[in-house]
Amino acid sequence: MLLSRTDRSYFSQWWWTVDRMVxxxxxxxxxxxxxxxxxxxxxxxIRLDMSDEMYFVKKQMQFMPVALLLILAISFITSERLVRYIALALFVGGMVLLISGLLYGVKIKGSYRWVSLGFMTLQPSEFVKPGFVILSAWLFSQGMKYPKIRGNLLSFILFASFISLxxxxxxxxxxMLVTAVWVAMFFxxxxxxxxxAGFLGITGVGGFYAYNTMSHVAARIDGFLNPADTDNYQVDLSLQSFIQGGWFGKGPGExxxxxxxxxxxxxxxxxxxxxxFGIIGCLLIVAVFSFITFNFLRHAFSVENMFKKLSITGLTILFGMQAFINMxxxxxxxxxxxxxxxxxxxxxxxxxxxxxxxGLLLALTRRQPHADQLPVGGRYNQPLQA
Structure with a gap:
């Protein structure tokens, strides 16, 4: 084998402790x-009359290697403190950009979700979410360990400030996604x-208020509950795609x-x-998402460290729930x-x-090697030490 379990190198330690299948x-x-x-x-x-019909494909190809490098780099982290620092930077930086977006952002489809940085357009809320989960997990765990800290209250303040924006x-x-994640961690x-129960009641009242005061929220809910009486152009076309694809699909590009x-x-x-790719292709995609989600949840329920347990659970729900909501x-x-x-x-x-x-999930779920796998005369770095 190229990498021995007795190899003391940093890369070898990562290789034998990270969840390679995920x-x-x-x-x-x-x-x-x-x-x-x-x-x-x-x-x-083509429909947007863009000069380069491969524009979005090229952008995706540019971002993919960066995303992979991010996953790998973050998964190498063995310091719990560094994880918290990254989360703090994501949360604070993202919140500043969220406020900037509300004041100076780009309005797309009726929402100020995007901020232009000149060379690219960014959706700040996407980066706040993982930071928010890690910080909330730390506050919850500290509150359980040191009751005087009032971790639940501090986490709620973070939650309220985020969802307000x-x-x-x-x-x-x-x-709704952030609320579901926070409630699960709180529980x-x-x-x-x-x-x-009281919090869920307040959430229900908030949803009722949104339905009665925000036209786009009411339109989407009405369209779902009364499809025959409303215009569900994209959703209807989407469903028609699955019908036409059948079991095995029409083939790539068809x-x-x-x-x-x-x-x-x-x-x-x-x-x-x-x-x-048909129903079979879609089921394979669902299977991959399910594998990732349940594998991380298995890690969450196997650890005793409360910070890690809450962090893994929150990030996994964030990932899995978003995927299954989209589908x-x-x-x-x-x-x-x-x-x-x-x-x-x-x-x-x-x-x-x-x-x-x-990347954070892979770092948090790094395995502790068994005694017979430790290097002779030494030992692996302990994953995620405080």
């Missing part, structure tokens, strides 16, 4: 994303069912509905997969949310943020 699964998703981008993006570029954009899909940290889907390369790329919308099982499919949808912000998320 890393491979993420690379597979990136490759699938590039294939689907080649299928869907040119039609979108998301609501102001407005971005109700991300608001795992020992919150009473009464507190959770789909036709993508030329009519405005977001065929982003939010509805799963529909393109359905038409070109659910494409299949008309959920109201439209405007969420991308991790590692598959085109878009630099989504790809980079998911690379950071998975």
């Amino acid at each position: 890393l491979l699964a993420c690379i597979i998703l990136m490759v699938v994303g590039l294939v689907l981008s080649l299928a869907a993006s040119p039609a979108v570029a 998301l609501v102001l954009q407005p971005d109700m899909g991300q608001t 795992l940290s020992g919150a009473s069912l009464w507190i959770l 789909s036709s509905i993508k030329s009519q889907l405005p977001d065929a390369h982003t939010d509805f790329i799963f529909a393109v997969a359905g038409e070109e 659910g919308v494409n299949l008309k099982m959920l109201p439209a949310k405007g969420m991308t499919l991790p590692f598959i949808s085109s878009g630099g912000s989504s790809l980079m943020s998911m690379a950071i998320t998975v």
Whole structure:
């Protein structure tokens, strides 16, 4: 073998402690994303009258190696403190950009989700999410260890400040996702069912308020509940893609509905997969996402360190729930949310943020070698030491 278990090198230690199967699964998703981008993006570029019909494909090819390097670099981290510093930088920097977006951002489809940095356009909320999860996990765990710290209250302040900016954009899909992640972490940290019930009640009131005051929220919910009475152009086309694709699909590049889907390369790329690769191809994509999600959850429930347990759980829910919400919308099982499919949808912000998320997960789930695998006369670095 090229890498011996007794090798003391830094790379060898990483190789034998990182979850290589999950890393491979993420690379597979990136490759699938590039294939689907080649299928869907040119039609979108032509419809937008862009001079280069391969524009979105080229952008995706530029971001992919950067995303892979991010995953690998972050997965090498063995310091719990460094993980927290990265999370703090992501949260603070992202929140500043979120506020800048509300004041000076680019309005796209009625929302101020994007910030122009000159050389690229960024969606700050994508980068705040992993930072928010790690910081909340640390506050929850510190609150459990040192009750005087009031970790639950401090985490709630972070949560409230983040979702307030998301609501102001407005971005109700991300608001719901972040809320679900935070509630799950709050529950795992020992919150009473009464507190959770009260919080969920407040969330329900907030949803009712959004439905009655935000026209686009009402339109999406009404369209889902009463499809015959509303215009569900993209969702209807998406469902038609799966019907036309059948079990085995029409073949790579042979789909036709993508030329009519405005977001065929982003939010509805799963529909393109359905038409070109059929139900079988889509089930394989679902299987890869399920493997990654359940594998990380298995790690979460096997660790005793509360910070790691909460961090892994929160980041995994963030990753898995976003994937299954996107696929659910494409299949008309959920109201439209405007969420991308991790590692598959085109878009630099989504790809980079998911690379950071998975990199952190791989760092947090680095295995402790068994005694018989330790180098003779020495030992591996302990993964994620405080």
